[in-house]
Amino acid sequence: xxxxxxxxxxxxxxxxxxxxxxxxxxxxxxxxxxxxxxxxxxxxxxxxxxxxxxxxxxxxxxxxxxxxxxxxxxxxxxxxxxxxxxxxxxxxxxxxxxxxxxxxxxxxxxxxxxxxxxxxxxxxxxxxxxxxxxxxxxxxxxxxxxxxxxxxxxxxxxxxxxxxxxxxxxxxxxxxxxxxxxxxxxxxxxxxxxxxxxxxxxxxxxxxxxxxxxxxxxxxxxxxxxxxxxxxxxxxxxxxxxxxxxxxxxxxxxxxxxxxxxxxxxxxxxxxxxxxxxxxxxxxxxxxxxxxxxxxxxxxxxxxxxxxxxxxxxxxxxxxxxxxxxxxxxxxxxxxxxxxxxxxxxxxxxxxxxxxxxxxxxxxxxxxxxxxxxxxxxxxxxxxxxxxxxxxxxxxxxxxxxxxxxxxxxxxxxxxxxxxxxxxxxxxxxxxxxxxxxxxxxxxxxxxxxxxxxxxxxxxxxxxxxxxxxxxxxxxxxxxxxxxxxxxxxxxxxxxxxxxxxxxxxxxxxxxxxxxxxxxxxxxxxxxxxxxxxxxxxxxxxxxxxxxxxxxxxxxxxxxxxxxxxxxxxxxxxxxxxxxxxxxxxxxxxxxxxxxxxxxxxxxxxx
Numbered sequence: 001x002x003x004x005x006x007x008x009x010x011x012x013x014x015x016x017x018x019x020x021x022x023x024x025x026x027x028x029x030x031x032x033x034x035x036x037x038x039x040x041x042x043x044x045x046x047x048x049x050x051x052x053x054x055x056x057x058x059x060x061x062x063x064x065x066x067x068x069x070x071x072x073x074x075x076x077x078x079x080x081x082x083x084x085x086x087x088x089x090x091x092x093x094x095x096x097x098x099x100x101x102x103x104x105x106x107x108x109x110x111x112x113x114x115x116x117x118x119x120x121x122x123x124x125x126x127x128x129x130x131x132x133x134x135x136x137x138x139x140x141x142x143x144x145x146x147x148x149x150x151x152x153x154x155x156x157x158x159x160x161x162x163x164x165x166x167x168x169x170x171x172x173x174x175x176x177x178x179x180x181x182x183x184x185x186x187x188x189x190x191x192x193x194x195x196x197x198x199x200x201x202x203x204x205x206x207x208x209x210x211x212x213x214x215x216x217x218x219x220x221x222x223x224x225x226x227x228x229x230x231x232x233x234x235x236x237x238x239x240x241x242x243x244x245x246x247x248x249x250x251x252x253x254x255x256x257x258x259x260x261x262x263x264x265x266x267x268x269x270x271x272x273x274x275x276x277x278x279x280x281x282x283x284x285x286x287x288x289x290x291x292x293x294x295x296x297x298x299x300x301x302x303x304x305x306x307x308x309x310x311x312x313x314x315x316x317x318x319x320x321x322x323x324x325x326x327x328x329x330x331x332x333x334x335x336x337x338x339x340x341x342x343x344x345x346x347x348x349x350x351x352x353x354x355x356x357x358x359x360x361x362x363x364x365x366x367x368x369x370x371x372x373x374x375x376x377x378x379x380x381x382x383x384x385x386x387x388x389x390x391x392x393x394x395x396x397x398x399x400x401x402x403x404x405x406x407x408x409x410x411x412x413x414x415x416x417x418x419x420x421x422x423x424x425x426x427x428x429x430x431x432x433x434x435x436x437x438x439x440x441x442x443x444x445x446x447x448x449x450x451x452x453x454x455x456x457x458x459x460x461x462x463x464x465x466x467x468x469x470x471x472x473x474x475x476x477x478x479x480x481x482x483x484x485x486x487x488x489x490x491x492x493x494x495x496x497x498x499x500x501x502x503x504x505x506x507x508x509x510x511x512x513x514x515x516x517x518x519x520x521x522x523x524x525x526x527x528x529x530x531x532x533x534x535x536x537x538x539x540x541x542x543x544x545x546x547x548x549x550x551x552x553x554x555x556x557x558x559x560x561x562x563x564x565x566x567x568x569x570x571x572x573x574x575x576x577x578x579x580x581x582x583x584x585x586x587x588x589x590x591x592x593x594x595x596x597x598x599x600x601x602x603x604x605x606x607x
Contacts, residue, residue: 150228165191218271245287255365267298269417281346285354338374356401378404514571569600
């Protein structure tokens with residue numbers, strides 16, 4: 001028995017295939033005449049307790065049947081009835097025997113306790129076994145554990161079910177034959193509602209083909225679409241982890257922190273934006289279609305397959321409702337945007353409404369409108385309760401995403417992501433500190449304006465003489481040093497730093513205050529100037545970094561002029577001071593500071 005247990009461990013560790021398991025088991029049986037009876041009892045106990053899957057037991061019992069039928073000696077007297085019981089098990093659940101089971105001859109032949117010997121098979125199931133010699137196909141339309149679908153996929157266990165159908169873990173026998181280290185896939189059989197639709201095959205084939213084009217880390221990979229008998233199937237990568245709806249019911253029942261929620265929200269954002277860029281609107285975003293893998297990665301399911309449809313009156317639950325008589329598609333009442341209820345043309349903003357709902361549920365554990373649909377929530381003038389754990393800007397982003405009317409909703413997923421990302425929290429908090437600093441500058445009037453004006457004039461007098469010096473990247477008219485030879489690692493690091501700098505620029509808009517500009521460009525974590533300085537430490541003459549520094553300077557000057565024209569002198573002065581730190585002794589900046597001081601002496605009084 002120890003040899004059989006070791007053999008099974010090797011199989012469960014994916015060191016050998018199911019065919020190799022059967023072959024080596026047959027060798028063990030031929031080498032030990034007493035093994036057959038003990039193995040049969042052992043397999044029966046393991047399957048009954050759910051510690052071994054029906055598929056594994058079926059494969060091993062088929063070897064036992066062949067061995068015992070071909071052995072002239074047959075089973076030993078103490079094992080009488082085992083052969084018949086194996087055959088009965090192969091045809092269906094074993095009938096209760098009227099004869100008492102034989103007692104084990106001695107301790108060495110007694111089945112060992114399951115807790116000590118069985119290795120739990122991840123595909124274990126309580127469903128009965130299936131015919132061993134020729135595994136059942138799905139031609140009769142009935143799927144069983146052990147069924148062979150499409151002549152290739154062996155159903156190992158059922159993973160779940162929903163409105164679209166049932167999902168199984170299946171073993172791809174072709175991959176196993178090619179000795180693939182992981183021959184398992186997820187196989188979805190579509191529901192009867194889909195099959196009733198006259199255009200279901202055509203529509204689903206088109207949608208699966210679209211899904212196959214979405215090669216993205218946050219989108220589940222779709223392999224194949226096919227029909228076997230009366231059933232329609234699709235195969236996908238097998239994920240290990242938990243669907244978000246399961247996590248919300250358990251770990252996140254009372255909501256979770258922003259720090260935990262953000263990676264999930266961000267992953268969904270990346271997946272949806274990728275789909276939108278490809279012209280695909282998901283139309284059925286909900287916790288059940290979001291999967292959090294064991295490694296922390298996030299996958300969106302059914303992207304490119306779910307489409308809007310005519311809704312029916314159903315309870316406000318996370319249940320996808322299908323209408324086979326009209327357009328093939330889906331709608332989840334609690335997460336469907338208002339326009340989906342009226343069958344408007346799919347729009348990316350439909351996904352944004354659902355994404356905002358999911359984000360709210362993730363952060364609080366409850367639906368923003370207590371599970372009510374957008375249609376009912378609008379009729380009842382429902383308003384979501386404020387989430388205190390997020391910053392003001394993030395809360396406003398959620399509210400914009402939850403707008404009932406599409407025209408009022410956030411325009412793109414990227415914009416929703418930028419408004420929800422962690423940097424926004426710090427930036428908003430720093431705004432108050434920066435405003436306090438500006439207020440202190442204005443209030444403190446101890447130093448007269450003449451001192452500041454004199455300092456400006458003196459600096460301006462000497463400005464022309466300094467501009468021609470080789471002061472590195474911090475001076476106008478810079479003389480760029482020779483480029484060093486960069487290693488691939490340095491080149492990759494530089495590209496990453498400048499990419500992050502480009503993302504920081506995207507945080508800014510026309511309505512950004514001087515404090516926000518200063519925070520993103522010069523003061524906050526991973527600010528642009530800091531990133532540029534890091535690049536220039538690697539390569540002092542790197543053109544991209546020098547150009548980025550110049551862009552920071554130009555943006556400061558441009559926005560300072562706008563604030564000056566609007567007579568917002570304190571903000572204009574703050575920006576000129578930051579510009580001067582980026583590129584020293586610029587005559588354009590010094591002239592602007594002089595104008596500001598002439599127009600608003602109080603703004604310069606403390607300088």
